[in-house]
Amino acid sequence: MVGATLACALAGAGLRVAVVEAREPRPFDAASDYDQRVSALSPGSEQILRSIGVWPLIEKRRLCPYQHMHVWDASGRGEIHFDAVELSEPYLGHIIENQVIQGALVERLRGLEGISWYCPDTVRDIEIGADGVEVELDSGTRIRSRLIVGADGAASRVRSLCGITFQARNYTQNAVVANVSTEQSHQNTAWQRFLPTGPLAFLPLANGLCSIVWSTSKAQAEDLVNQEDEEFCEMLTQASEGKLGSITGTSFRAVFPLRGGQANPYILPRVALIGDAAHSIHPLAGQGVNLGFKDAAALAEVLQEAQHDIGSLRILRRYERARKGDNLLTMRLMEGFKTLFSISMGPVAILRNAGLTIANRSGPLKHHLMRRAMGLSGERPKLALRGYR
Ligand SMILES: Cc1cc2nc3c(=O)[nH]c(=O)nc-3n(C[C@H](O)[C@H](O)[C@H](O)COP(=O)(O)OP(=O)(O)OC[C@H]3O[C@@H](n4cnc5c(N)ncnc54)[C@H](O)[C@@H]3O)c2cc1C
Structure with missing residues (x-):
């Protein structure tokens, strides 16, 4: 780019x-x-x-x-x-x-x-x-x-x-990225929650989905990527405090070292x-x-x-x-x-x-x-x- x-x-x-x-x-x-x-x-x-x-x-x-x-x-x-x-x-x-x-x-x-x-x-x-x-x-x-x-x-x-x-500098974190659907509209808002393990961002896409970037420990990132979709959506709903309601669907997850x-x-x-x-x-x-x-x-x-x-x-x-x-x-x-x-x-x-x-x-x-x-x-x-x- x-x-x-x-x-x-x-x-x-x-x-x-x-x-x-x-x-x-x-x-x-x-x-x-x-x-x-x-x-x-x-x-x-x-x-x-x-x-x-x-x-x-x-x-x-x-x-x-x-x-x-x-x-x-x-x-x-x-x-x-x-x-x-x-x-x-x-x-x-x-x-x-x-x-x-x-x-x-x-x-x-x-x-x-x-x-x-x-x-x-x-x-x-x-x-x-x-x-x-x-x-x-x-x-x-x-x-x-x-x-x-x-x-x-x-x-x-x-x-x-x-x-x-x-x-x-090794940030000792990985980022998990995926596109997810949410119960409520993203309202053309970029949402970011700071968790002690790292920030979790929901970025709005034109098709109504959100692109998420979940920065966390390498072990948790590995775990998130390997979860079944349903489990992952549940974990994401909790991590985002249900700000956009429940997470109703997810693409496959990719992980990037930070x-x-x-x-x-x-x-x-x-x-x-x-x-x-x-x-x-x-x-x-x-x-x-x-x-x-x-x-x-x-x-x-x-x-x-x-x-x-x-x-x-x-x-x-x-x-x-x-x-x-x-x-x-x-x-x-x-x-x-x-x-x-x-x-x-x-x-x-x-x-x-x-x-x-x-x-x-x-x-x-x-x-x-x-x-x-x-x-x-x-x-x-x-x-x-x-x-x-
Ligand atoms: C999870 C994640 C989310 C991010 N979100 C954002 C964001 O929202 N906003 C933002 O501003 N930044 C964001 N970033 C950072 C952003 O992605 C990078 O800063 C950006 O990609 C850097 O662009 P670049 O062109 O310098 O390098 P790169 O995107 O790495 O591109 C390098 C290019 O060089 C080519 N190349 C590599 N080696 C060779 C070679 N030997 N010979 C020929 N070609 C070669 C590659 O094919 C590639 O096309 C994010 C990063 C991550 C990991």
């Missing part, structure tokens, strides 16, 4: 880009079941995708806007409710299947001049020289370029081939990392790919404005300076929340519940949090600004 976004932005600005992708995206079929991997995209990300001509291709497929977010604490009565109306916005964001985002990006890429598409293919080796980089693919193809961008996810091969270290970490540095001469290759964070606030889109937009801006060699450290430093602080801060915040909500008793739990209630009543603090999560405040790349293109 992140690499294709950068490629669209650069090709749209007249650069020549070779895109190497290991897996051919599945063609979109409107009659198919909803995919289990979804992302909550902020209005800031929507703006980036609009600026590069991809958003209309997503709208043509399927997406679900959500106007509210309701977060509550399993160990107490603290809760906070976010409503788009408070910011005079039509929605807080959209829930979109990852395969829909990928399909729309690839459709756009195929319509752009200046794109060479190598798929399915993978990077085998990278040789960095003084004035260029040579990439060898598994197919034997060799590509020479002034810059290679690693957008190949949390287990980035580009990162390891270039010898960039990754400070990994790992975090940060590459250091993000750049070398002729190399830049973006998206999960540069940083991966806990999905509890649905920020991972939103940060990645900002990386892509910031790097595109720096490269478009470069007066000389786009692979030089001097140019690439501008990108790292623009993005590392924001990514690190978000990662620390998510880890802070995860730790804070894992404590189920005592003064910390009492203070946390009180804090949620106070934040819920305090307009300015809540609106600040909302604008930040929606990608509508703070330093933003030009592609993320409304009305830029």
